[in-house]
Amino acid sequence: xxxxxxxxxxxxxxxxxxxxxxxxxxxxxxxxxxxxxxxxxxxxxxxxxxxxxxxxxxxxxxxxxxxxxxxxxxxxxxxxxxxxxxxxxxxxxxxxxxxxxxxxxxxxxxxxxxxxxxxxxxxxxxxxxxxxxxxxxxxxxxxxxxxxxxxxxxxxxxxxxxxxxxxxxxxxxxxxxxxxxxxxxxxxxxxxxxxxxxxxxxxxxxxxxxxxxxxxxxxxxxxxxxxxxxxxxxxxxxxxxxxxxxxxxxxxxxxxxxxxxxxxxxxxxxxxxxxxxxxxxxxxxxxxxxxxxxxxxxxxxxxxxxxxxxxxxxxxxxxxxxxxxxxxxxxxxxxxxxxxxxxxxxxxxxxxxxxxxxxxxxxxxxxxxxxxxxxxxxxxxxxxxxxxxxxxxxxxxxxxxxxxxxxxxxxxxxxxxxxxxxxxxxxxxxxxxxxxxxxxxxxxxxxxxxxxxxxxxxxxxxxxxxxxxxxxxxxxxxxxxxxxxxxxxxxxxxxxxxxxxxxxxxxxxxxxxxxxxxxxxxxxxxxxxxxxxxxxxxxxxxxxxxxxxxxxxxxxxxxxxxxxxxxxxxxxxxxxxxxxxxxxxxxxxxxxxxxxxxxxxxxxxxxxxxxxxxxxxxxxxxxxxxxxxxxxxxxxxxxxxxxxxxxxxxxxxxxxxxxxxx
Numbered sequence: 016x017x018x019x020x021x022x023x024x025x026x027x028x029x030x031x032x033x034x035x036x037x038x039x040x041x042x043x044x045x046x047x048x049x050x051x052x053x054x055x056x057x058x059x060x061x062x063x064x065x066x067x068x069x070x071x072x073x074x075x076x077x078x079x080x081x082x083x084x085x086x087x088x089x090x091x092x093x094x095x096x097x098x099x100x101x102x103x104x105x106x107x108x109x110x111x112x113x114x115x116x117x118x119x120x121x122x123x124x125x126x127x128x129x130x131x132x133x134x135x136x137x138x139x140x141x142x143x144x145x146x147x148x149x150x151x152x153x154x155x156x157x158x159x160x161x162x163x164x165x166x167x168x169x170x171x172x173x174x175x176x177x178x179x180x181x182x183x184x185x186x187x188x189x190x191x192x193x194x195x196x197x198x199x200x201x202x203x204x205x206x207x208x209x210x211x212x213x214x215x216x217x218x219x220x221x222x223x224x225x226x227x228x229x230x231x232x233x234x235x236x237x238x239x240x241x242x243x244x245x246x247x248x249x250x251x252x253x254x255x256x257x258x259x260x261x262x263x264x265x266x267x268x269x270x271x272x273x274x275x276x277x278x279x280x281x282x283x284x285x286x287x288x289x290x291x292x293x294x295x296x297x298x299x300x301x302x303x304x305x306x307x308x309x310x311x312x313x314x315x316x317x318x319x320x321x322x323x324x325x326x327x328x329x330x331x332x333x334x335x336x337x338x339x340x341x342x343x344x345x346x347x348x349x350x351x352x353x354x355x356x357x358x359x360x361x362x363x364x365x366x367x368x369x370x371x372x373x374x375x376x377x378x379x380x381x382x383x384x385x386x387x388x389x390x391x392x393x394x395x396x397x398x399x400x401x402x403x404x405x406x407x408x409x410x411x412x413x414x415x416x417x418x419x420x421x422x423x424x425x426x427x428x429x430x431x432x433x434x435x436x437x438x439x440x441x442x443x444x445x446x447x448x449x450x451x452x453x454x455x456x457x458x459x460x461x462x463x464x465x466x467x468x469x470x471x472x473x474x475x476x477x478x479x480x481x482x483x484x485x486x487x488x489x490x491x492x493x494x495x496x497x498x499x500x501x502x503x504x505x506x507x508x509x510x511x512x513x514x515x516x517x518x519x520x521x522x523x524x525x526x527x528x529x530x531x532x533x534x535x536x537x538x539x540x541x542x543x544x545x546x547x548x549x550x551x552x553x554x555x556x557x558x559x560x561x562x563x564x565x566x567x568x569x570x571x572x573x574x575x576x577x578x579x580x581x582x583x584x585x586x587x588x589x590x591x592x593x594x595x596x597x598x599x600x601x602x603x604x605x606x607x608x609x610x611x612x613x614x615x616x617x618x619x620x621x622x623x624x625x626x627x628x629x630x631x632x633x634x635x636x637x638x639x640x641x642x643x644x645x646x647x648x649x650x651x652x653x654x655x656x657x658x659x660x661x662x663x664x665x666x667x668x669x670x671x672x673x674x675x676x677x
Contacts, residue, residue: 065156066195067451068179069224071172071186073233074268074446080162080172080186080278082179085135087157088144093128100149108132111143135159166275168236170291171229171391171444174278182281183289185227185445187392192448192456195224223451230266230446235259238563239269243538246556247273250521251544256293256423258537259560262431262526264461265440267389268534294387294394297420298520298539301506301549302357302488303430304416306476308366309354310433311377313475314468317368320475322350323640324361331360337408339363339415342505342548346637354479355487357503359415366414374410375402380467381429382439383421389442397421416506427537430524433476434500434532437468481529485580492525492554496575497565500532501525501557503549508542518542523553527561528574536560624668626661627654632675645670652676 071080090104105119112133122130135157144154160175173184181190198221243257252273259269272292276284290296312318329344339359345352353361366374379385384399398420400409412418421429424442432439441462448457468476480500483489488503504522507514522539526532538553538560546552565571624642627635635654639646642665649672658672 064198064221065158065179066197066221067223068158068160068175068195069193069226069451071193072226072228073168073231073236074229075232075234076228077233078163079168079229079231079233080160083137083159083161085137085157085159086141086154087134088132088136088152088154089129090123090132090151091129091153092123092125092151100151104132104149104152107144107147107149111140160279162278164233165279166277167233167240168231168270169276169278170272170289170293171231171236171270172278173392174281174289183393184278184291184391185229186278188390189227189445189448192225192227196222198222225456226449226451228446228449230268230443231270232268234567235564236269236271238560238567239536240271240275242556242559242563243271243273246538246552246559247540247543250540250546250552252521252540252542252552254292254541256296256537256539257556257560258293258423258427259564260427260431260442260535262435262532262535265428265431265443266446266461267442267444270444291391291393293423294389294391295422297395297397297422298541299417299419299506299509300421300426301416301504301520301522302359302362303426303502303504303522303524303549304413304419305354305357305362306433306480306502307378307381307429308362308414309350309479310381310468310472310476311369311374312365314377314472315369315373318350318365320349320351320479323347324350324353324358324364326353326358326360326364328637329360331363333363333411334408339411346633347640351479351482354502355482357483357488362415363411366410371402371405371410374413375399375405377467378413378419380439380465381432382425382464383419383429385425387422387424387428387442389424390444394424395422397425416504423537423539426522426524427535430502430526430537431535432467432473434473434480434526434535436470437466437473439464439467477529477532480526484525488548488550489523489525489554491550492523492557492561493580494527494558494561494565496578497527497561497571498529498574498576498578499525499527499561500529501554503554505548505550519547521547521549521552523549523557525554525557525561527565528571530574533568533571534561534564622665624657624659624661624663624665624671627657627673630654632673635673639671639673642668644668647672648675649673650675 067084068082070078070082073079101120101123104123105116108114108119109116119132122132141154158179160179162172171184173181173186175181175186181187181193186193198219239257239259243255247255255273257269257271258267260267270293272290274288276288281289324347326341326345326348328346329341331339333339341358341360343356345356345358348356348358348361350361350365352358353365378399384396386394386396400418409418428440428442441464443459443461445459447455447459449455477500480502481498483503484492484499484501489501492499492501502524504520504524506520507516508518508520510518520539520541521543522537524535524537526535536557538556540552540556543552625638627638631653632648632651636646644665647670652675654673655676656674659668
């Protein structure tokens with residue numbers, strides 16, 4: 016019996032031996048590499064070291080965004096817990112951070128695999144724990160993106176998410192430059208998980224991100240935002256956009272949107288507040304488009320400054336129920352007066368002088384319907400109808416800013432071309448990108464996209480736009496001692512397919528000094544409740560911004576001078592009409608006879624001199640001009656005497672003298 020038991024035991028021992036040999040063969044030989052890999056993986060651990068994100072500076076090297084190297088402390092609950100170590104950790108953290116010991120003890124009792132004791136600790140606090148080494152306690156680099164000026168230039172700079180990845184603005188557009196290249200450390204650990212050594216030969220140091228230097232000027236940005244906020248609050252607007260740029264090189268010096276947001280707490284603001292309206296929102300520009308029309312006409316030599324246009328006393332039937340109205344009615348205006356007093360009717364009639372294909376080409380050349388290419392994400396191209404889809408009224412409406420949608424940045428660059436000699440420029444918002452040692456990685460230079468108009472046309476436009484500010488709708492943009500040029504714009508908003516009578520976009524685009532423009536400023540206010548016109552709302556905001564910039568810029572001193580201004584618009588208007596006597600008299604500016612109003616036809620049928628005594632000067636001049644009678648004016652105001660008696664046949668009249676008195 017014992018013999019069989021011994022044999023059985025020997026059999027099982029032999030079986031176990033060969034099973035063990037087979038198992039060892041499988042582990043040591045057949046799957047050697049497999050188990051070696053996992054052994055090394057347990058012994059050696061690769062820990063990633065995050066690269067420090069690059070900083071963002073303004074043109075004067077003011078820091079607008081940087082990364083703070085914070086540290087977060089954790090305990091690893093997967094390692095064996097010892098009450099004594101918990102107490103030691105709690106006591107030390109309580110001493111450094113001033114919190115109760117029980118606070119940390121409760122945290123460490125959490126069932127979670129790892130517990131954060133302190134999040135984003137500044138470096139000076141972390142140094143107090145540099146020599147404190149306890150099992151289970153470890154730390155991680157936990158960077159924080161800092162925007163030292165809060166919401167200043169938020170829509171330009173953008174923001175980063177919780178993983179420090181750029182999401183908007185420059186942060187998003189230049190993510191590949193700013194983020195850097197992460198490194199890693201190869202760490203050897205013992206069986207308890209404690210660090211034994213770091214293998215430097217297999218480790219790789221992180222490469223910090225590059226720095227981005229903007230064309231933005233922090234001081235001008237601050238002025239723009241402060242005055243834009245004051246203006247929107249005063250005029251009770253829903254939103255606003257402001258752009259300040261150098262029209263000579265296309266560099267954007269400031270760009271602001273309202274409402275604004277704090278990039279450090281971007282999650283507390285909705286998408287509407289974070290949207291960059293300067294590049295992503297379109298609007299119908301209203302009368303600011305008239306300057307573009309005039310540039311076409313002067314470049315093609317289709318108009319003279321002193322041509323006189325019949326402006327229909329402020330009401331013009333364009334086609335069927337399409338009626339064009341002027342805010343400031345007038346019987347006749349010179350071409351210059353049409354721009355100065357922003358006559359819709361005058362612009363519509365002048366638009367018939369240029370063909371639709373050439374009209375469209377100029378609009379495209381000025382950048383409308385195209386992306387400007389500014390280095391800010393989210394830009395849209397706007398809407399420009401191709402000539403093949405033009406209707407009978409399309410060109411007429413576009414001529415005074417309807418039927419076309421543009422972005423503020425497009426409009427700003429188009430006006431830069433108007434006043435810089437005719438060059439459409441690429442808008443620049445970044446000057447250069449440098450590495451963390453200051454070496455230039457990439458630089459950006461002014462780029463001319465195309466030449467649109469001649470310098471002669473540009474100079475003519477500058478002169479006319481100065482007249483808009485000095486004598487017309489833009490007078491509230493005047494500076495005391497620097498000459499300003501610009502154009503107002505007012506457009507009804509399209510709401511639910513209909514133009515609203517209550518909601519308007521009020522805008523003004525101006526430049527100074529007029530003799531050699533260094534600054535161009537666009538102001539757009541959405542739906543102001545107090546006032547609605549560009550001259551009432553946007554022009555005064557422009558004036559406040561321009562005044563502060565001019566006072567801060569010593570290079571403008573040579574352009575400062577005493578400007579004498581007189582308020583005699585009627586006398587000035589009469590003189591222009593008299594001086595225009597030798598120029599071509601335009602009745603309907605190539606508009607077909609079927610579009611002429613009944614009132615015009617009625618006046619043209621007069622055969623005798625009417626009684627002009629008591630009439631306003633403008634009304635009297637409208638009548639005698641329509642009759643083709645030469646005139647001479649003495650004085651100003653209402654007519655008190657006429658040299659030709661009422662009832663005299665028009666055929667017998669060569670000229671008439673009209674005496675006026677206020």
